[in-house]
Amino acid sequence: MTYSLNSRKVAEAAADWLASRGVQLMDIAELTYILQKDYYDDLSMEECLHSVEQVLAKREVQNALLTGIQLDKLAEAGKLDSPLQEMIEHDEGLYGCDEILALSIVNVYGSIGLTSFGYIDKTKPGIISRLNDKSGKRKHTFLDDIVGAIAAAASSRIAHRKQAEKEAEEQ
Numbered sequence: 001m002t003y004s005l006n007s008r009k010v011a012e013a014a015a016d017w018l019a020s021r022g023v024q025l026m027d028i029a030e031l032t033y034i035l036q037k038d039y040y041d042d043l044s045m046e047e048c049l050h051s052v053e054q055v056l057a058k059r060e061v062q063n064a065l066l067t068g069i070q071l072d073k074l075a076e077a078g079k080l081d082s083p084l085q086e087m088i089e090h091d092e093g094l095y096g097c098d099e100i101l102a103l104s105i106v107n108v109y110g111s112i113g114l115t116s117f118g119y120i121d122k123t124k125p126g127i128i129s130r131l132n133d134k135s136g137k138r139k140h141t142f143l144d145d146i147v148g149a150i151a152a153a154a155s156s157r158i159a160h161r162k163q164a165e166k167e168a169e170e171q
């Protein structure tokens with residue numbers, strides 16, 4: 001029998017895992033709104049939420065999400081081998097694979113999301129500062145970057161669509 005995986009199952013798992021780690025889609029939509037609100041007066045939260053949903057519908061995004069959350073959970077449970085365990089557990093500065101995995105999400109809508117991704121990482125608005133809080137027992141070494149990347153990709157998607165709308169109007 002050949003191996004085949006139901007795409008809907010992957011999509012559902014990605015949504016479930018995200019919720020189980022305390023992240024609501026509205027939290028991500030809020031980040032997208034922060035990134036784009038200065039450029040479009042008519043931007044709504046619904047539009048941002050829809051864009052986040054569209055990003056999450058992509059299989060490569062779901063794959064990155066599942067991979068990152070799994071590593072966070074294993075680190076939390078102390079189940080990784082040394083020295084990876086210590087690096088992920090303590091979100092070590094020189095590790096960097098969390099950002100690299102997240103970039104595969106940013107790139108889904110082109111490189112214009114890179115600036116937004118960097119901005120979120122630097123300013124840590126909303127849910128990102130909560131995920132970054134190191135005082136609890138939960139480890140979100142991968143998830144903070146993944147959530148920022150989803151918001152950045154959703155923001156790029158909005159920028160691309162608004163541009164296309166503008167060009168259509170001008171014709």
Ligand code: MG
Nearest residue numbers: 098141142145
């Ligand atoms: Mg991180």
